[in-house]
Amino acid sequence: MAVDTKERPSAPQQTDASAEQEGRFQSYRIRTGMFAWMMHRLTGVGLVVYLIVHIWGLTALTDPETFNALIAKYHSPIFKVGEFALLVAVAYHAMNGLRLVLIDFLGWSPKQKKLFWTLGGVTAVIIAVGGWPSIYALGEWLLGPGSMPTLFL
Amino acid sequence: MAQTNALNWFLHRITGTFLIFMLITHFWVQHYDHQAASVTHEVVTEKNEMPDYPDEAKEGVRARLGPDAAATPYQVVMQRLADPVYAVLWKGFNILFLVVALHHGFYGLNNVMTDYIRAPMGRLIARTLSWTVALGLLIIGMYSVITAGW
Ligand code: HEM
Ligand code: HEM
Numbered sequence: 248m249a250v251d252t253k254e255r256p257s258a259p260q261q262t263d264a265s266a267e268q269e270g271r272f273q274s275y276r277i278r279t280g281m282f283a284w285m286m287h288r289l290t291g292v293g294l295v296v297y298l299i300v301h302i303w304g305l306t307a308l309t310d311p312e313t314f315n316a317l318i319a320k321y322h323s324p325i326f327k328v329g330e331f332a333l334l335v336a337v338a339y340h341a342m343n344g345l346r347l348v349l350i351d352f353l354g355w356s357p358k359q360k361k362l363f364w365t366l367g368g369v370t371a372v373i374i375a376v377g378g379w380p381s382i383y384a385l386g387e388w389l390l391g392p393g394s395m396p397t398l399f400l
Numbered sequence: 401m402a403q404t405n406a407l408n409w410f411l412h413r414i415t416g417t418f419l420i421f422m423l424i425t426h427f428w429v430q431h432y433d434h435q436a437a438s439v440t441h442e443v444v445t446e447k448n449e450m451p452d453y454p455d456e457a458k459e460g461v462r463a464r465l466g467p468d469a470a471a472t473p474y475q476v477v478m479q480r481l482a483d484p485v486y487a488v489l490w491k492g493f494n495i496l497f498l499v500v501a502l503h504h505g506f507y508g509l510n511n512v513m514t515d516y517i518r519a520p521m522g523r524l525i526a527r528t529l530s531w532t533v534a535l536g537l538l539i540i541g542m543y544s545v546i547t548a549g550w
Contacts, residue, residue: 262519288512301532302498302541308481308548311474318473322445331420337423342513344416380431388543 273355283343290340297333324388331381342370408507415504422497429480480550494545498538506534 307313386395453471463469480490513526
């Protein structure tokens with residue numbers, strides 16, 4: 248889905264078949280970078296998969312025993328790692344999404360470089376602060392109780 | 401592409417922006433709220449043992465459910481979802497979150513699929529299937545969150 252804006256005008260109208268061939272990787276190719284776009288797509292699809300599993304799992308809410316068993320599993324080491332990975336995906340997708348929205352709605356393209364790095368910094372802070380509970384729990388488990396600083400927890 | 405019209409494109413940006421606020425709230429509630437305690441306590445347990453919740457959580461559960469009530473994950477969540485007053489708010493929030501997340505996620509998924517599936521018939525099948533799944537999830541999700549604790 249390519250979206251045309253002032254900053255990203257549509258490609259000149261082509262009617263031959265070669266344009267169709269190329270369409271596959273068209274959106275946001277040059278301006279915001281192929282990599283940022285691919286990661287956005289990857290994290291987006293990953294989040295949809297998580298959402299499906301999540302809603303399916305939450306049917307456990309109708310029964311206390313099942314729900315307790317589910318949440319007990321949430322505390323296994325592997326889930327703590329997954330939890331952190333999920334946060335990284337959400338933080339990246341959210342901040343890159345916000346960047347796209349700001350560029351599209353407010354036409355912030357002259358400030359794109361600055362916006363990119365500012366939001367990159369915000370993403371790092373979100374991951375550090377939001378990820379601390381998972382890292383803390385993993386550290387306490389790996390290195391022994393009391394070995395991790397509680398900080399703001 | 402009948403589906404990718406300007407309104408949907410616009411809505412996708414709006415739902416995305418909404419999701420920022422809703423995910424922050426969700427994350428706070430599930431991971432940071434020490435007042436009522438969060439379901440995911442910052443502790444690793446093995447062999448599927450239940451986490452030991454902090455004292456505030458134990459007190460909260462006892463205050464609501466009697467002196468013998470144990471702070472299990474279920475009870476911790478029920479502090480919100482079975483509360484006579486706040487439950488309506490939280491159930492409402494969860495349903496709104498559910499609707500917005502599903503719309504954003506599945507609309508996005510359809511964009512991705514439209515990019516890779518070339519045949520019109522394939523696109524139609526993919527679209528029909530995915531929105532059916534979304535509708536199913538909406539019903540299941542609403543059911544679990546509405547009936548929880550009631
Ligand atoms: C946290 C706030 C979020 C924001 C600000 C946001 C923003 C965006 C934006 C602006 C797009 C359009 C990108 C484009 O047109 O190229 C997008 C695409 C997408 N989003 Fe989100 N999003 C958020 C959360 C989510 C969540 C929770 C999910 C999953 C349930 C999700 C799944 C997707 C998918 C699958 C796409 C399509 C990717 C593509 O077309 O390449 N997003 N998001
Ligand atoms: C590890 C991180 C997460 C945990 C521990 C978690 C936990 C929960 C729990 C316990 C509920 C039950 C309702 C409540 O407590 O009020 C819930 C509901 C919900 N969560 Fe999450 N969640 C997480 C991440 C996410 C993410 C990333 C998304 C978005 C893609 C999401 C979307 C939802 C939605 C839409 C609901 C409402 C479901 C319904 O109405 O049936 N959650 N979550």
